[in-house]
Amino acid sequence: MSVTTPRAALVVALVAVVVAGPVVGTAAAAPPEPPAAYHGQVTVNGDPAPAGLTVAAHFHGETTDTLETTSDGAFGGPGAFDGKLKVPGNASTDGDSVSFTVNGVDADTTVSWSSGANEQVTLNVEDSTAPDAAVSNPVSAPVPAGTTVTLDASGSTDALGVDAYAWSLPDGSTASGPTAAYTFEDAGEHTVAVTVTDIAGNTATAETTVTVEAADTGNDGGGSGGSDDGPSTQPDDSTTNESxxxxxxxxxxxxxxxxxxxxxxxxxxxxxxxxxxxxxxxxxxxxxxxxxxxxxxxxxxxxxxxxxxxxxxxxxxxxxxxxxxxxxxxxxxxxxxxxxxxxxxxxxxxxxxxxxxxxxxxxxxxxxxxxxxxxxxxxxxxxLDTRHVGTAxxxxxxxxxxxxxxxxxxxSGQPDISVTDAALDATNVTVGEAASVAVTVTNDGSGAGNATLALTANGDAVTTRTVSVDADATTNVTLAFTPESAGEYDVAVNGTDAGTLTASAPATTTTESPSTDDAGNAVGGDAPREQSGFDLSTVAVTALVAVLVVGLFALARRRV
Missing domain, CATH: 2.60.220 (Chondroitinase Ac; Chain A, domain 3)
Structure with a gap:
């Protein structure tokens, strides 16, 4: 007759615990915390920001999401289909600070992160920094009188963006726009200045000098052009009394x-x-x-x-x-x-x-x-290439x-702007995950203009953005759509189909049990699903089995 020693019983118990440990460890992790979401308004020095500024959310040193402002300075919106700045986190980051920038400039507002928040924020940017004005002069050597020179200030930069250009020309006239064409009539050195203004009203001025030489009229005694005393000519059939x-x-x-x-x-x-x-x-x-x-x-x-x-x-x-x-x-x-x-x-x-x-x-x-x-x-x-050089x-x-x-x-040039292509970057996302839509906008008209892009999902407006397109030009922009519920969404931009987006619910750890009859046998429905993990009751049962094994061996020992 064999005898079970206490040491043997202890070994059996340890084996049971070791076997149960990995099983318990396979229990699935809890689902991720829903991200916080932010929308609102941007002001620059207290005034509504223009369209096209990039608003970014930053959390723990990383940029988590970006949106662009619309014409009234808004970014995103409170609705289910409105764009939002998504900031993921977890229980350990609850209450940590979320910061924002506008075109890379720090906004004066921060918020505390909270899982699932849908929060409206007002971001103000104080800007007292002047733009960096620059003017490009295509000529470095003296030019003859009568030469038209086009000067270019489009290389001027500003963190929040250049808003206006004002040119001061040698004859006292002015011009606007990033370029100015001027015809230099008189010999000498002429200074042209451009004042650049950013969206906050800060200004900076750049200057350039053009040296002009007296024109060679080609008059060597045999020609008439440019001569003060040369003969004038007139067709013989000129009949007007003002000829x-x-x-x-x-x-x-x-x-x-x-x-x-x-x-x-x-x-x-x-x-x-x-x-x-x-x-x-x-x-x-x-x-x-x-x-x-x-x-x-x-x-x-x-x-x-x-x-x-x-x-x-x-x-x-x-x-x-x-x-x-x-x-x-x-x-x-x-x-x-x-x-x-x-x-x-x-x-x-x-x-x-x-x-x-x-x-x-x-x-x-x-x-x-x-x-x-x-x-x-x-x-x-x-x-034809046409330039406005000034108004007086x-x-x-x-x-x-x-x-x-x-x-x-x-x-009068007229814009003719349309969406010529739109495409989702992905066709399957999880609820709460943003899907990007690449949009191509073309202006086939003869004048620059603005167009409002409306992204729709199943016909409902999701977000809008205003873009500017030069005459006979194309621009590319990216819009975003974050589905808030599972389902299929037909996505379009200004009626141009971008594809169908399928949004799936996040994976869960709960498994539905099959129905049973009075005897406890499974009936009807689908076959039982394999469980994705164990709850506390499973752990308790495992521990109880280990205790019973030890008890059985102890009882057997007493009977020997």
Whole structure:
């Protein structure tokens, strides 16, 4: 007969505990804490922030989420489908500080983290730092009088963003926008300054100098351009009583003009190939109306041939181009007609200098930043690079560059902005997890404009954002959608399908028991699921088994 010793019983008990330990250790961890969520308003020095600023949430040294402000400074919203700044955490981080930045600048508000919070916050950024103003000058050597130079301040920077540019030009005029084109008429050193203003109203100024040399008029005694005492010329068939011969200084050839009521005739001689000749056009009935004027041209030819031009300006489309002129898009402010006696293929680049009255633009519901010059060529309208270089005394001045000559229309450029593509970055997420939507926005119009993007889920608005798109340009933005409940969502941006998003509920540790009959046997329904872990009752049963094993061995020992 074998005898079970106390030591053997102890070994058996230890084995039972060792076996039970790993089993208990396989119990599933508790589900993660729901993240905190924040939305609200951004102000800069107390005023609502503009659209497009990036608001970021920071927790324990990490950036957890970002949103962009809308036009009223808002970011996200309280609704289930509104965007929010998500900040994950757990029980050990409850009460820890969450901070925020706007375009990388610290906001003056912090909050305490709390699991599942849906909190509205107001973030104010105090900004007294001036922007970093910079101006790029494309010329470093002296340039001849009559040269047009485009200066660029788009390299200016500011933490919260540059809001405006104000140019001070040598003749006392001003211009706005990131670039300014100016024609330097007089020899000497000329300073151009640009004042850059950020969204908080802080300013900084940058300057550059352009050195101008007296233009070589090409007058060696045989030409007429640029000479104070040279003879003027005029076509023999000029009939108006205001006909006059006017001469204009030319940078590469000799220029003479004859002005009558219906057209201005310009002759350019002795010009070298591919050298631009500057033509200043005096105000006349032919080249000016109450609404617009053509003030000058820079003309070049590829062969150096002599050129004869007939120029006129009208508020109505030329009869031979009427139907085509009306198809260019936007409202026509004026028309310019340039007839020439040189083959099209010999005409080089042509620069136009023209003006439009502010009253004309106001009547057409537009402004100087949207004025565009179009060229009619082969019965089609071609939009030309057009720059607003300044406004003075109720008149805006523009410079445009054309690859040739024909009929031109000065138009109010109109934006034509649409969403051309939208796509989810993922099609399956967990409830509370953000899904990004990549959006491509295209402006096929002739003027810059703004568009509001609306992200919808199953037809309900989720979030909106306003974007700016230049004429004939494309921009890419990212929107976010965080589903608050499980299900499928058809996601779209401004009606453009982005795909279907499936949101699943977070995994749980509870397993439903099958139904039983009166005898305790499982009936109906699905087969029992494998349990994902053990609760406290399982641990208690395991311990009880160990105790019973020890007791049985002890009882057997006494009977021996």
């Amino acid at each position: 006059a011969a006017n001469e204009s200084e030319a940078s590469a050839g000799d220029v003479s003009l004859a002005v009558d009521a219906n057209e201005t005739t310009i002759s350019v001689t002795n010009a070298s190939a591919n050298a631009a000749t500057r033509i200043d056009i005096p105000e006349s009935n032919a080249t000016s109306t109450e609404n617009a004027s053509l003030t000058g041209l820079n003309v070049s030819t590829t062969t150096g041939a002599n050129v004869s031009l007939s120029v006129s300006v009208s508020d109505r489309a030329p009869a031979e181009n009427g139907s085509a002129a009306d198809s260019g898009g936007g409202d026509a402010l004026s028309y310019i007609s340039v007839e020439h006696d040189v083959p099209d293929e010999e005409i080089g680049t042509v620069d136009f200098r023209f003006t439009v009255s502010e009253s004309r633009m106001a009547d057409r519901g537009t402004d100087a930043d949207r004025v565009v010059l179009y060229r009619n060529h082969d019965d089609a309208w071609q939009r 005394d109720g008149t805006a001045t523009f410079v445009a560059t054309s690859p040739g000559l024909s009929v031109f229309a000065v138009r």
